[in-house]
Amino acid sequence: MELTLQPPALPLVTAAGDGPRPVRRWVAVLLAVLSGAALLLALPPYDLWWLAPAGVALLAAATHRRRPRSGFGLGFLAGVVLFYPLLDWTSTQAGWLPWALLATSQAAFLGLTGLATAWLSPLADRFRALWPLLIGLLWTAQEALRDRAPFGGFPWGRLAFSQGDAPTLRLAAYGGAPLVTFAVATAGGALLALLWRRQVTLAALGYVATAVVVTAGPLLLPLGDGGATTKVVAIVQGNVPRLGLDFNAQRRAVLDNHVRATQQLAADVAAGRQQQPDLVVWPENSSDIDPLRNLDAAERISAAADAIGAPILVGAVLRTDNPADIRNAGLLWRPRTGPDLDQQYIKRHPVPFAEYMPMRPVARLVTDKVDLVKNMLAGDRPGVVRTGPLVLGDVICFEVAYDGIVRDTVLGGAQVLAVQTNNATFNEAEARQQLAMVRLRAVEHGRDSLMVSTVGVSAFVGTDGSVHDSSGFNVPAVMVREMRLGDSRTLATRLGHWPEMAAVALTVAALAGVLTLRRRRTTTSNDGGEEKAEAR
Template sequence: MTLQPPAAPQVSGPDGRPEPLRLTFALPLALLAGAALLLALPPYDLWWLSPAGVALLGVASHRRRLRAGFGLGLLTGIVLFFPLLNWTSFAAGWLPWALLSSAEAVFVGLTGLATAWLSPMLDRWRALCPVLLGLLWVTQEAARDRAPFGGFPWGRLAFSQGDAPSLRLAAYGGAPLVTFAVAAAGGCLAALVWQRPNRGSLGFLVALAALIVAPAALPLGGSGDTSRVVAIVQGNVPRLGLDFNAQRRAVLDNHASATLKLAEDVKNGKQRQPDLVIWPENSSDIDPLRNADAATEISAAADAIGAPILVGAVLRTDNPADIKNAGILWNPNTGPDLTQEYVKQHPVPFAEYMPMRSVARLVTDKVDLVKNMLAGDHTGIIRTSALTLGDVICFEVAYDGIVRDTVTGGAQILAVQTNNATFNAAEARQQLAMVRLRAVEHGRESLMASTVGVSAFVGTDGEVHDESGFNEAAVMVRDMKLDESRTLATRLGIWPEMSGVVLAAGAFIGAFLLRRKRRTSGDNAEVKTEER
């Protein structure tokens, strides 16, 4: 006789159905889920922890009551977002940081609630676990990218995959497909935990390996035959000993001086002649269209380098309370080309403009410290004699549609102008991870130009080149290949994400029908018992 090892015990309720994991185990799992998701993102970059984080939350919230599922997800979100967004407290203080982090955590709470809601489907068709968890995370991010006040997409699963094979999936379905693959891998891990070892376990292991490793074999687009020389100027920001107006002038001086030094190096044969120079966001906080001294300084730099400069400028309006955040093409000899100007389309709520200002003023008068930044009304297409640039400003790189619109509008390379001076290196690296994804997603060589760092060039495979340090001046010059082809992700646009949302809605309806059937079966069983 062959002795078989005893089967793993399953806890069952009075009706014979499996019960959720004990709360004493579920709470630590939810905490670990948040920590894993945090450490997967920059600056830690332990990308392989993202599927583990999804799996831990899935196991913790499976079969729970909806309220408990939400609470566990909220706990995961708090552990993730409070440290991840800590840099928002540097300039704005602790209250906006706490409000933003809490709002983002609510969406993860809803993911825990949704996992609990789908438990009947997960129990009945275990093979659907990877697909359902993938759809849940795509749907959660789709909502978080849009609400409230236009959304805040920071901390997406896709942005943790800069060094992972799954980054290549961005070329086929954008950030939503990368998120789906990461969450589906987490679903494979969760399914392996939920079930006893059997033949099905092998299938989940194979699927897990395929989701994590197989994307490395996918071909990528981009990298055309024509190239142009592009320079990034990171002028740095003086922090001590200057009042506000003096510091603004010093920032402009730094960028102009660095450009003049580059021109001298070009003249002496130490550096190549650039076709385009990129200055970062806020490189001229003094409006050069209204201030003659600022305009003269920028013109001198453009004339010396003999190439157009994309200047990041804060523009004043006739209303002193209103400003614009813009990128302006400044040509040598002729000055600003106002036909090649991009105004930031998505100002950041509570930082660049104040939603419901009259209501917020009832809480604190500090709301009036926030200017009213006016949103632009067109895509960031900047055309020079040498190339067509797709320009987005700072946090806009996190939004799928804003970046895609530049590519469909004819951009041959992508640029992100940003100012990280009021944040820290962690925020800058989180932003650079987004640039890496966008370069792969659209098959466009890309760059990030920052006042203080991190500035860098990025290839169409997501590889980072010539990365600058933080809080230092730097000038980087590189050949960038121009491309006008379109990846599958560019052509599909929003459809992969919307398909995921629709399928998730179908799963919610299916779970509702299963729950209803379960309640009906339970009522019938009670009637039969009473008749006996």
């Protein structure tokens, strides 16, 4: 038995050329933890984007040539390290249980990634040049699944959302978030394949070239300029008296904050200190009092619209004849004439367990607070709001994370994108994570964009992903900016979900195709939990 002086930190090529051996179990656990930490630090609010490929490479190194169930465990461990801190804002007011359930469910998807990586090990050993491509496909397919299931999915923490300051963000204009994720994961696969090489070879140089091309190459890609015509848009962040779930008990105070801020903007316009806006955008829940049923709220909003002399997109909670049912709406309120019922958007993707309760009788067995969650009815039309001066693509809060919801507004004619959100029940980290999504959407669809929050962070975003006039958190703010009206469609907008579906199909084919190779091999486990491949 040949002894080594030290255990390898990463897989090494065997003398027989049989492929990289799996690392020892304790090393694999350490690599999985480091993978989750790297992925976490790549995302906002840390924004160390260059750690994302490293996180992918570390998980692939931990799981290579291990049994699939071990791969799942290592991926799940990386997911726990990533998602528990990333989603801790969900516990700010709702407590630890929703946070734990959500973070654990998301970690399970990363577990599936580890399982699939381990399963594909024979294919990686047989065709090593394909390893970066396989890793890219696996991560793209994992996110495609996580974006849709269960209960409509929860796409938080995608690799693409870590690339706000990276050259790879430009790829969004050509293939959306899935292409950005594919590029980041492919770079991670190339990094790992390079570390497998113990000497400089043509293949090693190829891996270096792959990593450089997918991470720096996008700097050479052109982006749209957002159009030649501009309109002036104001965003009003009125702030709330106190953060927390009791925000909804402060409804009149919140509405008054936004009315007063808009009236102050009107005074600044009259004094020549600000430009006259063509449109004013208020955040989600800026009028939690239904202005279509409450005359006092309607009068306050009309006073603000008349003062500023421009339509206001109001974030309103609309009641129904059934007291248990509500709608989350972006409602256009015009000067003098009031609400334009033909120009309103009803949120299409309410958040399960927060805005509506799936399986309410079962959930009631877990907690008696289930019935505090009302039943938010989903809309059935894209958020295309024709304000007169411009056509707005409206999405509300978490909807910005979903590819199809944003794309539908552009296909419907949106010239700029607006994200109305209410972060009063969360924290600044969540707001920063959401702003990163807005940055990607602006590039993806070639549209100037904005995010407006009750408490922050609010900002304008250019078609290159650059952030302008970003507000602070838990402060009032009013910002005015000229926005370019986009009139063309990027390749990503035209292609839609087809690149992602192609990646999923190729992943399924690879997972099925490796079965033949695995049948030619038997696996045994040593004391370190390593797998050795032997011909039958």
